[in-house]
Amino acid sequence: MRLLIHNDYESVCQWTADYIIQRMAAYAPSATKPFVLGLPTGSTPLGVYRRLIAAHKAGNVSFADVTTFNMDEYLGLKPDHPQSYRRFMNDNFFNSIDIKMERTHVPDGMTSNPEKECAEYEKAIKAAGGIELFMGGIGGNGHIAFNEPGSALNSRTRAMTLTTETRIANSRFFEGDPQKVPSRALTVGIGTVLDAREVLIIVSGRQKARALQAAVEGGLSHWCPLSCLQMHEKAIIVCDEEAAEELKYGTVRYFKDIESAR
Ligand code: GLP
Numbered sequence: 001m002r003l004l005i006h007n008d009y010e011s012v013c014q015w016t017a018d019y020i021i022q023r024m025a026a027y028a029p030s031a032t033k034p035f036v037l038g039l040p041t042g043s044t045p046l047g048v049y050r051r052l053i054a055a056h057k058a059g060n061v062s063f064a065d066v067t068t069f070n071m072d073e074y075l076g077l078k079p080d081h082p083q084s085y086r087r088f089m090n091d092n093f094f095n096s097i098d099i100k101m102e103r104t105h106v107p108d109g110m111t112s113n114p115e116k117e118c119a120e121y122e123k124a125i126k127a128a129g130g131i132e133l134f135m136g137g138i139g140g141n142g143h144i145a146f147n148e149p150g151s152a153l154n155s156r157t158r159a160m161t162l163t164t165e166t167r168i169a170n171s172r173f174f175e176g177d178p179q180k181v182p183s184r185a186l187t188v189g190i191g192t193v194l195d196a197r198e199v200l201i202i203v204s205g206r207q208k209a210r211a212l213q214a215a216v217e218g219g220l221s222h223w224c225p226l227s228c229l230q231m232h233e234k235a236i237i238v239c240d241e242e243a244a245e246e247l248k249y250g251t252v253r254y255f256k257d258i259e260s261a262r
Pocket of ligand 1: 045136137144146
């Protein structure tokens with residue numbers, strides 16, 4: 001696992017956007033060989049999306065040959081609901097780049113058959129050749145996508161019940177009322193994330209510091225879903241100083257030392 005500790009959120013986003021652009025350029029996507037990108041929602045990736053849009057507008061990157069799979073979606077929200085993740089992605093990213101909408105995938109939160117929808121989502125990822133790079137964020141309890149603590153480390157795409165903690169955290173988008181946050185969501189599984197050829201997780205702010213500490217210094221545990229990265233051959237966590245606050249001084253030195261020697 002690589003752990004990159006940046007001074008602040010802006011620098012986390014700049015590094016991540018540059019990395020995605022560089023990975024896509026090295027892959028040289030084409031109509032017959034699209035680059036398959038896994039994407040998250042949340043406040044944290046917004047700065048990355050803004051930079052990718054700016055790079056696209058400056059002519060430095062095209063998404064014409066990119067296929068995307070989002071991590072999750074609330075159950076029961078229509079795609080055009082202001083808080084649906086499909087709407088979030090359209091408004092904050094897809095509508096401002098040259099991606100072909102039919103190449104973007106977000107689980108269908110309005111499905112009448114969640115089990116079938118999830119099985120088909122897994123199939124679609126496989127049919128696309130698997131995910132090349134999965135970008136993600138984390139929740140304060142270490143969740144990835146909506147894989148709450150206790151999720152099986154080999155889980156696949158499925159419906160999950162959200163914890164009270166997550167509904168409270170996400171209530172800021174629902175008039176501050178946790179009851180208005182849907183209680184269930186469709187989410188890729190931890191196994192689905194681990195199948196990606198590379199996983200890149202961005203973490204910012206003090207409210208994520210404990211989860212980051214558990215994932216980096218603690219053992220592999222379903223109690224901190226982020227710790228699953230310990231099982232991945234090509235995992236990168238990019239965080240800011242605030243998120244690194246609970247790490248031991250020696251841990252920070254260790255990872256900074258490795259990066260400076262690269
Ligand atoms: C939600 C999403 C996660 C995201 C998390 C953190 O729970 N399902 O994928 O990582 O929020 O979001 P934020 O970046 O806003 O802290």
